[in-house]
Amino acid sequence: MSVTNTEVTTQPAELEPCGQQNHPDCGIRDVLDRVGDKWSVLVIVELANGVRRFRQLQLAIDGISQRMLTLTVRRLERDGLVLRTAYPTMPAQVDYRLTETGASLTHLVKALADWSLAHREEISHSREIYDAQHPGNEIR
Structure with a gap:
C-alpha cells in the first residue's frame, strides 16, 4: 500500500477464513479485528x-495521522458502525456519527477504555519488571 493510498481493502475470498459458512471463526474474527484495533476503539x-467533523476527530485522538483516521472511519463506515454525512457546501463539510449498531457497541468499548485507564500503572509496572528480567528481548 502506498503512503497516499486510503482505500478500504478487503481480503480475496479464497484467503478469508469464512469461505465456508460452517467455519467456526466465520464473522467473529473479522468483527473483533475491526472493533479491537486501537484507532477504531478511539474513534x-x-x-x-x-x-464530530474530521478535524475534530483528528485533534481529539492523540497520535492519529490524517491517513490513518481516513482509513479508520472508512472501515467503520463500511462495517455499518459510522455514518458519514457530506454537506454540499464550499468547502465541503463532512461529519461523522455512530449508527445505531455503532452506538450499541459504545458501552463495551467504554468499559474497555475505562479498564485500560484503571490498570495502566499496574500494566506499566509489569512491563518494567518483564523488561528488566529479559534485557534486549523487549516486546512492543
Whole structure:
C-alpha cells in the first residue's frame, strides 16, 4: 500500500477464513479485528460523545495521522458502525456519527477504555519488571 493510498481493502475470498459458512471463526474474527484495533476503539469512544467533523476527530485522538483516521472511519463506515454525512457546501463539510449498531457497541468499548485507564500503572509496572528480567528481548 502506498503512503497516499486510503482505500478500504478487503481480503480475496479464497484467503478469508469464512469461505465456508460452517467455519467456526466465520464473522467473529473479522468483527473483533475491526472493533479491537486501537484507532477504531478511539474513534468509537470519541463519537460516543456526539457528532464530530474530521478535524475534530483528528485533534481529539492523540497520535492519529490524517491517513490513518481516513482509513479508520472508512472501515467503520463500511462495517455499518459510522455514518458519514457530506454537506454540499464550499468547502465541503463532512461529519461523522455512530449508527445505531455503532452506538450499541459504545458501552463495551467504554468499559474497555475505562479498564485500560484503571490498570495502566499496574500494566506499566509489569512491563518494567518483564523488561528488566529479559534485557534486549523487549516486546512492543
